[in-house]
Amino acid sequence: MSSTSEVMAQRGSPPSWPQRIIGLYHNRHLREAITGYAFIVPAFLSLGVWWLYPMVYSVYLSLTRWNFMSPTKRFVGLENYARLIQHAEFWNVLWNTIYFSGATVILGLTGGLVLALALNQKLRGRSFYRAMMFSPWITPTVAAALVWLWIYNRDVGIFNQILMFLGQSRIDWIGSGQGMLRLWAMPALIIFTVWKSIGYNMVYFLAGLTYIPSELYEAADIDGASAYQKFRHITLPLLSPMTFFLLVVSLINTFNAFDQIRVMTQGGPAGATRTMVYYLYQNAFEFFDVGYGSAVAVVLLFLLILLTFIQFRAARSWVHYG
């Protein structure tokens, strides 16, 4: 392998520029770097075109007024954001998003943890239980939502059948009820989403539990610790990395939730289940108010970045590694 200096030593004179170019070919570090860049070019070309550029473009679009059809986009500055803040529906949407995400994540993680604890014992039929409870996750959300649409049906759905059997009145779960009846649409969606993701959380927690050495529990038993104490001082802390991971992932997933809303409620009744993603979809693709929709997108982006940042900061105080 000849470098430029070796060529110099051999020829006894400074290398000419063709020789230097050939020398470059033999330069291992340059070849390494070029190979490295070549390997990441497909990924970063795609990343740039379909992720980074769209993010910047979204910000630009949020400053315009456009309806997908006209060839020009009218620049209107921060007008979309002003409309956003003044529009009562936006605050309703924001609340719905927080309500939906918060409830789903809390219920989903708690349920997943409980089930994982139960499954962690040496039981027969473990894999059967595990498979049954994980199965909702692999099905298409749309297909599952259609089935649940019927379970929630006011007249023939199984939930109301049970309620009537117990002598209670029927609940208009996701129908077009007024007033108080609006209350049940979001819980209906939350129940569905928890049902879909609980197996996933359970499996992750289970994996995390297997990393806790059993000697710790045995030592605690000898010290006479109660089950609650063992849970609080051994299980929870050692499970915290997994909990943190699931927290972040679940939050992102619930913020992204769309399929079930579109299939089951379309944001209704009267906006009771309209989350930010659905609000974005409606404004951009149903009302063709692209600028406003992009403003919603930008707000969503910043909200999620903020929440993730807060989570990472808070993690320092409650997540124990190693």
Add this chain to the structure above:
Amino acid sequence: MTTLTTRMTEAGRMAHNIRRKRTISKLVAHGLLLASSLLIAFPFIWMATRALMTPEELKLSRFQLIPSTIQWTNFIEFWQAEPLFPRYFMNSAIMALGVLILQMTVACLASYAFTFIRFPGRNLFFFIAISTLMIPVVVTYVPSYIILSDMPVWLRVAWSLLLSSSGLVVLWMILRTLERVITGVLGRESHLLSIAWRGIVLAGALTWFISDGLPAMRAGPAVPFWAAMSLMLVVFLIFELGEHLFSWFPGDKVALPVSIWRLILLGGILIFMAIQGPGWLGDNWLDTYQGLIIPSAVSAFGIFLFRQGFSSLPKDLIDAGKIDGASHLRMLTEIVLPLNKPILITFVIFTLVLYYNSYFWPLLITNRATMRVLTIGLQIFFIEKGYYGIRWHLIMAANTVAVAPLLIVFFVLQRWFIEGVATTGLKG
């Protein structure tokens, strides 16, 4: 009885208590798990039983689990109501497989570089790639839609390049593998064989090009894909042949390795073809397969996952490869990937399931009935042919058919699914 109790020591009593606690907790666990499993699996059971009932029975049944008469005809009826269902399924399959192949290639290359190749900015790029996991993908949908509706020329050129060159590489690998097989059968290397088959393929490619490709290229600025391919194949083969002829004759090789010449020439041809040929990849990618597949090309999850797997390989393996003079590409395909099969399988399963189930993106960019994917097909069937729930038996039948393959594959391969999913988050 009294002798027994007096013989029980303190430690014995404690052990007995612990054992009793353990049995109780096991019973509680069993009960909880059984109840939960049944509750969670219940909607699928409900769906399957409803798929087998008549519409009248559906209205009357309350808690009925088993249909009184099994209506297999529901499955035929929904197909008749919507004959496009096989097409929906095919679209979903094409999308899922296309995305899988693309994502795996892109992520493997990138992860390999992040793990094994030292280049400036490596950590920064990795950080950028991983940070996209935090971004809600919805934010990119509107601009992506706009880009798809009017694809810029340079992007089409890039894709034209990529697809022509991959086509050539695949073809070449097939032929070379065949040659290796035959060499193995013969037991020794045969120069005559190498030159002979390359010569034959060259003759075939020349014939194809002269008879079909050349007229097509003369037709206009938009060069069909296969015309470009045939020209590339011809030129490439000339050089392959040339190199083999060279190696047959003793004596000095040319100053630069012949492969460099080949690369430069190939690059030139590809660029020429790419500029000529964006016509075959039109400028409107809405309602197309490439529009469904290509925007999902990069999977940050895949990059993350593969980097975990690659970095757990022992360093000596890579060093041994370097000493043997293997190129990075060969090391990737022959050393790193075969040793990471579990992670690859996890990724395959995860990605196939994710994109088979996708709904939002296809909803945005497809319009024609023939381009719908299965999830969209199901929802539209519910609205149009199921009349918003009046024909539940058909809807449930369609649902069952859509969901059943996934569930069956899942139950058979559940270990791969579950254990693969669980190992991804541990080092997070």
